[in-house]
Structures are given as structure tokens and as C-alpha cells.
Amino acid sequence: MLRIIHTADVHLGARHDDLGDQAAAQRERQFAAFKAAVDLALAEKVDLFLVAGDLFDSNVQPRRSVERVAAELKRLAEARIRSVIIPGTHDVYDRASIYRAYDVAMMAGSGPDDGMVTVLDPDHPWVHLAPLDAVVHGRVFPTKRAPHSPLEGLAAAEAPEATWRVGMVHGSIAIPGKTDRDEVVITTEEIAASGLDYLALGHWHSAQNGRAGTTTYAYSGAPEAVALDQDRSGKVLLVELDEGAGGRTVNVEERQVGRTRFERAEIDAATVAGQPALVDLLTARADPDLVLDVRLVGVRRDDLDLDIDEIETAVAPSFLKVRVRDVSVPALTEGPLPPEDTIAGAFIRDMEARIRDLEAAGSSAEAAEQRDALRLGRLLLAGHEVSL
Numbered sequence: 001m002l003r004i005i006h007t008a009d010v011h012l013g014a015r016h017d018d019l020g021d022q023a024a025a026q027r028e029r030q031f032a033a034f035k036a037a038v039d040l041a042l043a044e045k046v047d048l049f050l051v052a053g054d055l056f057d058s059n060v061q062p063r064r065s066v067e068r069v070a071a072e073l074k075r076l077a078e079a080r081i082r083s084v085i086i087p088g089t090h091d092v093y094d095r096a097s098i099y100r101a102y103d104v105a106m107m108a109g110s111g112p113d114d115g116m117v118t119v120l121d122p123d124h125p126w127v128h129l130a131p132l133d134a135v136v137h138g139r140v141f142p143t144k145r146a147p148h149s150p151l152e153g154l155a156a157a158e159a160p161e162a163t164w165r166v167g168m169v170h171g172s173i174a175i176p177g178k179t180d181r182d183e184v185v186i187t188t189e190e191i192a193a194s195g196l197d198y199l200a201l202g203h204w205h206s207a208q209n210g211r212a213g214t215t216t217y218a219y220s221g222a223p224e225a226v227a228l229d230q231d232r233s234g235k236v237l238l239v240e241l242d243e244g245a246g247g248r249t250v251n252v253e254e255r256q257v258g259r260t261r262f263e264r265a266e267i268d269a270a271t272v273a274g275q276p277a278l279v280d281l282l283t284a285r286a287d288p289d290l291v292l293d294v295r296l297v298g299v300r301r302d303d304l305d306l307d308i309d310e311i312e313t314a315v316a317p318s319f320l321k322v323r324v325r326d327v328s329v330p331a332l333t334e335g336p337l338p339p340e341d342t343i344a345g346a347f348i349r350d351m352e353a354r355i356r357d358l359e360a361a362g363s364s365a366e367a368a369e370q371r372d373a374l375r376l377g378r379l380l381l382a383g384h385e386v387s388l
Contacts, residue, residue: 002134002164004239005041008052008202009222010034011090012069013061018227022320026224029259031068033224036257037236038072042079044238047132049076052202052220053088053170059098066098070107077108077116082129084118086138088170088202089183093121093140120168128160135159137196138168146171146184155195164241165195170202173217188212197241198250206232209252216250224258225291234258259289260320269300269328275307279314286318293323300328302375329368330375344381351377 012030016023034055041049055069073083085104087093093100099119110117118127120138128135137157139150150169171184179185184203191199192213199217205226209218222233235258240251263285272278285292296306311324332352338345351374358367 001243002048002132002166002241003044003046004048004050004166004198004200004237004241005037005044005046006050006052006200006218006220006237006239007034007037007223008170008200008220009054009088009205009226010051010224011054011057011222011226013065014057014226019321030224030226033234033258034069035072037223038075040236040238040255040257041076041081045079046081046238048129048134048136048166049073049081049083050136050166050168050200051083051085052138052168052200053086054090054202055085055088056091056098057226058090059092059094059096059101061098063102066102066104067107070104073104073108073110073117077110077114080116082116082118082132083108084120084127084129084136084138084168086120086168086170086202087140089144092144093142094144095142126157126159128162130160132164133162134164134166135162136166136168140170144183149186149190150184151186151190151194154190155193163243165197166241167194167196167199168202169199172203173201191215191217197248198239200237200239207235207237207254208232209237214248216252218252222258225260231262231291234260260291261287261289262291262293264293264295266295266297268298269296269304269326270298272296272300272304272306275305275311278306279311282311282315282322282324283318288318288320290319291321292319294325296324296326296328298328299331302330302379330371332371332374333378344378347377347381348374 010030014027016026019026076083087099091098104119105117108117115129120140122140122142125139126135126137137154169186171186172179172182174185174187192215194215196215199215201217201219204219205222207219207221218237220237221235223236225233235254235256238253238255242249308324308326312322315322333348337348351370355367355370358370
């Protein structure tokens with residue numbers, strides 16, 4: 001049996017310009033997730049630790065950041081767990097590559113012959129790990145955009161015979177109309193023809209797996225969210241390759257290492273008593289690791305006065321990030337309408353006719369605007385003060 005921890009897209013050193021004061025904290029969360037992946041590898045006593053690209057967010061990183069990574073790889077090496085890393089599209093192996101500037105293997109205490117830490121590059125597209133009876137293929141290029149698929153000709157690659165053939169690619173699986181402009185693209189047909197037992201993928205930040213021919217492939221996703229809308233990140237993969245009387249099997253198991261959690265909540269506007277009550281309701285969910293996406297839905301009362309910006313500002317300190325959207329709609333007029341020859345009666349009938357026409361035509365956004373105008377008009381005609 002060959003046991004692997006597969007991770008990718010750690011993006012250490014990401015700037016997170018959109019997070020403001022929280023950026024530094026999120027960078028630490030990303031490193032903590034990488035450390036948690038190493039902890040998991042040690043606890044599970046795996047044989048191999050794979051990083052399928054974008055360990056670093058860019059090639060411009062301070063030495064101290066590389067030293068922190070090397071220290072974690074050294075922990076693995078001291079436990080006789082081998083690591084193999086490929087550059088990605090952020091830490092691409094170009095002339096300015098961080099892997100040219102720093103000898104990560106040497107910094108981790110790995111000698112040139114012990115094979116405990118390996119960074120694959122264009123001149124070294126595979127490594128034979130004899131003690132594991134495995135070959136790891138990871139063709140990369142000196143440019144961000146690949147001149148051809150990294151799986152091209154892989155089945156015929158001149159590498160030693162081994163029980164297990166594992167591949168690493170940082171790129172997208174081809175999806176017509178979606179991945180055409182991606183820098184590195186492979187196809188499921190190429191995966192099936194690769195002759196690999198397992199293909200460790202990076203680039204997509206959500207964990208997922210599949211099978212093409214006899215090859216099992218998987219994206220580990222980012223071990224910690226890089227952008228706070230990636231609700232399938234936060235994981236690494238524990239992969240077990242086994243060979244028995246029944247043939248070869250590959251088992252892929254997701255393991256949580258990231259702290260960031262995601263939650264979507266829909267709140268019926270009809271149940272909201274007012275803005276203070278809504279703020280209290282949301283604050284009751286307080287969690288510094290939670291990204292909360294709230295939608296107000298349904299039909300709201302005319303007198304429900306909410307300022308979404310104020311609500312988000314009030315509850316923001318209670319969460320990692322919070323977003324509140326009001327997609328509720330004002331009700332049409334209930335009960336008997338005022339006489340047609342009155343201002344109120346003419347206004348309501350005219351507005352509701354417009355709303356019906358817009359909704360019938362599928363113009364939901366315009367219809368919602370007209371519903372709100374109807375709500376404000378009803379309040380004004382009833383003598384209430386209105387805030388816009």
C-alpha cells in the first residue's frame with residue numbers, strides 16, 4: 001500500500017487586498033492550514049506528501065516565508081515521509097522562480113541523494129522513489145502558459161519501472177467554453193491514456209475527484225480559503241493505493257485542515273420585526289471563522305425599514321466576513337383599493353398594472369423596483385415619513 005497526503009493551492013503570502021486589516025490574519029490561517037496538513041501526514045504515518053502547485057502565491061516572497069515552509073518539510077523528512085512539489089501558475093518555474101532563488105530541499109535538510117524533498121522542474125520531470133516502489137511524474141514548464149499538455153507522451157516517458165505511477169499537474173481539466181483560455185489544460189482522454197494510478201491535481205480550489213480509464217484523479221482544493229467565497233476549500237486528500245488479489249484500488253478521502261467555514265442563511269422578511277431585531281438575530285451566530293452569506297427573501301411589510309450597509313457594519317466584527325442581501329419584495333396592495341377617482345386609487349392601480357406586465361414579461365428586477373416604488377408611495381399617501 002502507498003499512502004499519500006495530497007495538497008495544492010496553499011498560496012502562502014497572498015496579499016488579500018480585499019480583506020484590509022484582516023489580510024495578515026488570513027495569511028496566517030493559510031500557513032496554519034499547511035501546517036495542519038503536515039500534522040495530518042505525521043499522524044497518519046503516510047509515505048508521501050504531494051504539493052500540486054501554487055504552494056506560494058507568487059515568486060516574490062521573503063526568505064523567512066520559505067524558511068517556514070522548509071521547517072515543515074523538515075518535520076516530514078525526519079519522520080521519513082517524502083515530499084514532492086511542483087511549481088504552479090503563481091509560483092511558476094520561470095527565470096524569477098522562487099525555486100531557483102531558494103533550494104527548498106536543502107533548506108529542509110534533504111541531501112541530493114536521500115530523496116526526502118524533491119522539487120520537480122523542466123529538467124527533472126519525474127522522480128523515482130525506490131523505497132516506495134513509486135515514480136512521481138510532474139512535468140512543468142518555464143513559462144506560465146504551457147506550450148502543450150503536461151500529460152502529452154507521459155505513458156511512454158522513460159522512467160524506471162515501479163509498482164505505482166503517480167502524476168502531478170497544476171492546471172484545468174478541459175471544459176469547452178470555460179477553460180479555453182487557461183494556462184494549462186488537460187483532457188480526461190489524456191488522463192485515461194496516461195497509465196497513471198493516481199493523478200494529483202492543483203489549480204481548482206474546490207476538492208473533487210473522478211476517474212478516467214484506470215486512472216483516479218482528484219483536486220485537493222485549497223487547504224484554506226484564498227478568496228472568501230470558496231466554500232469547498234479547506235481540505236487535503238488522504239489517498240491510499242493498494243494492490244491485492246482483487247486488483248488495484250485507489251481510495252480518496254477528504255480531510256478538513258482549514259478553519260474557515262461557510263454558511264448561507266435565508267431569512268423570511270415577513271418574520272423580521274425591525275433592523276435591531278435582525279442585527280441581534282445575526283449576531284447570535286457570531287463565529288470568527290465563519291463567512292456568512294445572508295439573503296432576505298419573501299414578502300416584506302411596508303413599514304420594515306432596513307439599511308443593509310448599516311446592518312453589515314454592525315455585525316461585521318462578529319464574523320470573518322458577512323454579506324447581507326435583500327431580495328425580498330414588497331407586497332401588492334391588500335384589501336379593498338381606494339376609489340379609482342382618488343390619487344391613491346389611481347396610483348395603486350397604475351403601479352400594480354405595470355408590475356403585472358413586467359412580471360409577465362420576466363423583467364423581475366424592474367418589477368422589484370416598481371414594487372418598492374409602490375410601497376413608498378403607499379406610505380407617503382398614508383402620511384408616513386419615508387427614508388430612501
